[in-house]
């Protein structure tokens with residue numbers, strides 16, 4: 001299932017504003033890759049371009065290639081809806097459909113795709129909730145609304161919803177920033193579990209989190225206000241946090257700026 005992503009010469013714009021400059025980066029499968037860097041350097045913008053969510057913003061454009069196992073997701077003829085099914089996304093704030101039942105939240109994507117078989121939906125629901133490490137906590141209240149869960153549970157529900165459609169890649173934009181430390185650790189454990197099957201990219205402001213969960217870290221920075229964000233370096237997480245190649249990276253991870 002897990003696939004590799006190769007980003008080549010990627011430039012991202014909001015209207016005439018050049019937000020991200022010339023990113024080239026390979027993201028290996030069955031690995032967690034962390035995007036770190038100061039606010040506004042383009043982490044979320046790059047992440048959204050990996051499943052064609054950038055272009056839904058009016059005026060936003062993309063130049064360059066994003067290859068998924070060698071195939072450009074931006075090629076003419078590629079269906080962006082299919083890309084978003086293959087490359088799932090989990091957002092900063094858990095966003096379940098609040099009045100929809102827990103069960104229906106999980107299988108929403110499948111229902112949208114036309115799956116009607118009750119037994120199939122039940123099976124996917126259980127498998128996804130188990131995969132998101134939430135099953136035991138909710139199995140007796142699957143008919144209750146998703147909005148009634150705690151923040152950490154809602155985030156795991158959103159992860160269950162994302163994996164229900166069996167994506168190849170999971171993109172997570174600061175998935176723990178709205179969570180308490182216990183829920184954060186639960187999500188981190190889950191990410192470590194999920195990387196056996198998925199390619200995972202996580203944006204985080206939390207250095208300890210990047211160091212704990214990721215195998216590779218990509219550091220983005222800005223050379224000034226109004227300037228585009230750039231990828232400074234990407235390497236094994238251990239190397240980035242112990243012996244980075246660039247002084248800029250060292251200054252950032254040691255807390256000298258950002």
Ligand SMILES: Nc1ncnc2c1ncn2[C@@H]1O[C@H](COP(=O)(O)OP(=O)(O)OP(=O)(O)O)[C@@H](O)[C@H]1O
Pocket residue numbers: 014017019037038039040041042043044045046057229
């Ligand atoms: N919808 C948008 N319209 C116009 N400009 C945008 C939009 N979204 C982001 N930008 C701009 O693009 C640049 C990169 O923003 P982005 O949200 O990717 O940064 P980030 O690294 O994710 O920051 P943060 O750590 O604060 O989440 C910023 O200058 C931002 O103001």
Ligand SMILES: [Mg+2]
Pocket residue numbers: 043044045203
């Ligand atoms: Mg962001």
